[in-house]
Each structure stands twice: as C-alpha cells, then as structure tokens.
Amino acid sequence: MAQDKLTRETVVEQALALADEEGIGAVTIRRLATRLGVTPMALYWHFKNKDELMWVLAEYVMNGVTADVSPGDPWEKRLRVMVEALVNAMREHDCLPDLLASLEKHHLTSFNRATEAALAALGAAGFTLREGYYVSTYLLNGAIGLVQSEPGRHSGPSEEERAEARRQRRLKLESMPVDRYPNMVAYGSTLAEPPDIEQYYTFGVDLLISGVQGMRRGRGDGR
Numbered sequence: 001m002a003q004d005k006l007t008r009e010t011v012v013e014q015a016l017a018l019a020d021e022e023g024i025g026a027v028t029i030r031r032l033a034t035r036l037g038v039t040p041m042a043l044y045w046h047f048k049n050k051d052e053l054m055w056v057l058a059e060y061v062m063n064g065v066t067a068d069v070s071p072g073d074p075w076e077k078r079l080r081v082m083v084e085a086l087v088n089a090m091r092e093h094d095c096l097p098d099l100l101a102s103l104e105k106h107h108l109t110s111f112n113r114a115t116e117a118a119l120a121a122l123g124a125a126g127f128t129l130r131e132g133y134y135v136s137t138y139l140l141n142g143a144i145g146l147v148q149s150e151p152g153r154h155s156g157p158s159e160e161e162r163a164e165a166r167r168q169r170r171l172k173l174e175s176m177p178v179d180r181y182p183n184m185v186a187y188g189s190t191l192a193e194p195p196d197i198e199q200y201y202t203f204g205v206d207l208l209i210s211g212v213q214g215m216r217r218g219r220g221d222g223r
Contacts, residue, residue, distance in 0.1 A: 006038055008046045012060050015053055019095035024054070024102060055108070058099050061089055062110035066117045078121040080209050082114060083139055087201060090147040097144045125216050135212055146204040151195040159194075166191045 014035055019027050029050055033040040047053040065085045069078050090096045105111045115136060122132035147153075155165035173188030 006036065006042055006046070011036070011043060011046050011053070012056055016057055016060065016093060016095070019057065019099065020093050024095050024098050027053070027057075029053075054099065054103060058096075058103055058108055059110050061093050061096050061099070062108060062114065065089060065110065065114045069117050069121075071120065075121040075124040076209065076213060078124075079118065079139070079212065080205065082118060082121075083143055083205055083208055086114075086140070086143045087147060087205060090143065091150075091201075097148065122212075125212070126219070127216075139208055139212070142204075142208045146201065146208075150197065151200060162194065166194070 011032065015027050015032055018032060018035060027050065029040050029043050029047075032053075033043055036043075047056065065082055068085065069081050071078075073081075100111075106115075118136045118139070119129060119132045122135055123129070127135060152162040152165065155162040170188045170191040173184055173191070176185050178185045
C-alpha cells in the first residue's frame with residue numbers, strides 16, 4: 001500500500017484484524033507496518049505510539065454499544081440493548097476483553113458513555129448509583145464470561161475439530177459412574193449434535209437481565 005494512500009481508518013481496521021487473529025500482544029507498529037506494506041514511519045503520521053493506537057482501537061469497537069439506546073425506552077429494554085450490543089461486539093472482535101483489561105477503561109469516552117447510559121437505566125429501575133455501578137460491573141463481566149465460554153469456542157477453527165472435541169467430551173461424561181453422576185452422564189448425550197449458538201447467547205443474555213429484574217422485583221419499590 002502506498003504511504004500517501006494510507007488512512008487512519010485503514011490502520012485501525014488492520015490493527016483490529018491482527019488483534020482478533022493473534023491477540024493484542026501481536027499488535028506492534030513494526031508488525032502492523034509489515035502487514036500494510038509500508039514503513040513503520042508511515043504509521044507514526046497517524047499514531048504517535050502503540051498506546052495511542054490501543055486507545056483508538058478500544059474506542060472504535062466500543063462506540064456501537066450505546067448507539068441504539070433510547071432514553072425514553074423502559075429500563076429493561078435499554079439494559080438489554082446494551083448487553084446485546086456488548087456481547088455482539090465481543091463476538092465479532094475476540095480481542096475486546098483483553099483490550100479493555102489492558103486500558104484504564106474510565107478514560108475511554110465510549111466506555112464512559114455506555115456506563116452513564118447503564119446507570120441512567122438502572123436509576124430508572126430504582127437502584128442507587130452505587131448499586132447501579134455494581135450491577136453494571138456484573139453485566140460487563142457476565143457478558144465477557146458468556147462470550148469466552150461459548151461452546152466450542154476454543155475447540156478449533158474447523159467443524160471437524162469442534163465435532164471431535166464434542167465427541168471426546170461426550171465419551172468422558174458417559175464413562176462416569178452413572179449411579180453417582182446420572183445427570184452428567186445424561187448430559188453427555190446432548191453433545192452428539194452441535195449446540196445452537198444463537199440460542200446459547202439468547203439464553204445467556206436472558207439470564208443476566210433476569211437477574212437484575214429479579215432483584216428489582218424482590219425489593220418492592222426498588223429502593
């Protein structure tokens with residue numbers, strides 16, 4: 001790529017692709033320059049160092065988390081939209097959890113905007129600001145755990161590898177003593193077919209939001 005045609009957006013997109021493929025540790029100015037076919041100096045026209053690039057990457061991915069939130073919607077809907085957007089962002093970009101963990105999140109404009117929207121929704125539900133912050137943290141960590149625990153996510157890139165991992169897991173479960181672990185043995189048979197990933201995520205988000213709703217209902221007026 002000619003240096004005079006290199007744009008800031010192109011650099012961000014390629015850095016993000018590299019981070020998703022190999023992790024954020026793989027993103028260096030020199031490695032990214034090689035990927036783009038330019039000299040490292042060409043990238044310094046757009047970013048003064050790797051740290052600045054990491055901040056921009058995080059902002060780029062997080063910007064969509066509150067895009068469709070309407071202040072006039074019921075608090076449950078606002079919260080669900082945000083959780084779903086966060087989960088979708090992490091499904092699309094494997095690097096996002098590590099990226100957020102590597103930065104001081106509260107210096108990110110997009111993260112602060114999402115937090116403010118979450119606190120507003122939770123305030124409408126009757127939670128105090130401190131409680132709302134606890135709930136927001138719970139939802140963030142729950143969303144990360146949901147994505148990182150996706151069935152088959154770490155079993156390999158091909159369906160053959162994932163099928164073999166399921167088969168091995170099934171054999172282990174079904175070989176357990178049935179008199180001691182009847183439910184685990186029975187669960188093994190469910191691994192014969194690939195999981196419904198969309199249903200997995202729908203169930204997971206329902207579980208997170210239901211937890212917040214349950215606490216709200218259990219406290220009467222929410223305060």
